[in-house]
Amino acid sequence: MLAAVLYGKEDLRLERVPVPLPEEGEIVVRVGAALTCGTDLKVYRRGYHAMMLQPPIPFGHELAGTVSAVGEGVTRFSIGDRVVALNSAPCDVCFFCEHDQQNLCEDLLFNNGAYAEYIRVPARIVEKNTLRIPEGVAFEHAALTEPLACVVRGLEETMARPGDTMVVVGAGPIGLMFMHAAELAGINVIAVVKREDQIASAKLFGASQVVQIHDRIDTVAATRALTPQQRGGDSVIEAVATPMTWGWAVDMVRKGGTVNFFGGPPSGTRVTLDTNRLHYGDITLKASFHHTPAACQTAFELITSGRFKASEYITGRASLADVPQLFHKMLTRSRGASRLEIKTAIFPGSELLESPARAESVLVGAAR
16 A cells, blocks of 8 residues: 655655554554644644654644445444544543643653555554544544544533633634634634734634734734733633744733643743733642543534534645655745635545546645
8 A cells, every 4th residue: 555654854764564463453444545744744844743653754643535445343334434534542541641641641652654545553542542434524523622622621521611711822723723613612712813814714713803923013912912801811722832932822812710731832842921920810720731531522523513613623634755855845835825724635536537627626735
């Protein structure tokens, strides 16, 4: 089969590799659609991920598809089932799992290789974190479950309530998901964005007000001015991952509020914060990482219910053969596009050209 394999920094190659066979408790999924992801782009740029993968290794982790083979002992799934196989599963026996922190599992099992025609799903993920897709839900929409699950858990950890005001700093795929998930939860969202092309997308996904960063304004003051009595947000989500925006997040939140540092800067990054404001403002600082099976289930239900605007997140489509070039272009993605580029869906098989409209969009996705 054809698969994209990461060999190191900006070294992604298409290779012919054996079609995987399932061992006991495992399934093999024929990939219907896989999605590009900011984490995958970060790994592509750096050449590795300390927790999830070391090259050379099959690449990609957001996918949905059809069960093509089942291993001995598998009873929950059958050949032909449409499924989302998440990219990890906890052990449920370690210290962190027993303390309801499955995302920090000491033996968290990861799975990669979504940019391929087939992927083998380990037994633990089959058992704990694979979901059957209802008819009528597109593979590319179901594949959004993994990133949305990270956002769902982050939102839950932030303890935001209906009627609250939440500031979301950053309008990349994750920032936009936070805006939409918060809006669906009845939260008033203020978006802080960098580029002109992000304003419309922020509003589409739930922001009632938008602050655009530029040299002529004080971004923190402009954001606080949009909150009740200029107190600041009840909560602030940082989804950019720079020391500057981490500092902004603390300055944008109200007394007694919560900051979630969702964006993770590179290892070794140091941030200076105003300890007086933290202490006397009684501010809670959180940092959310990854997801849990429960968060995956919640995210999946949001998507399959139709409440989540899944189709709006897919702004490009491409074939498996386009993947290396696509990631290279993502490093310097166009700033002049008429529509914000969010996620490109990769179709390994004939699903790519099943309609004229989709066929036309292939050229757009490949060009991006």
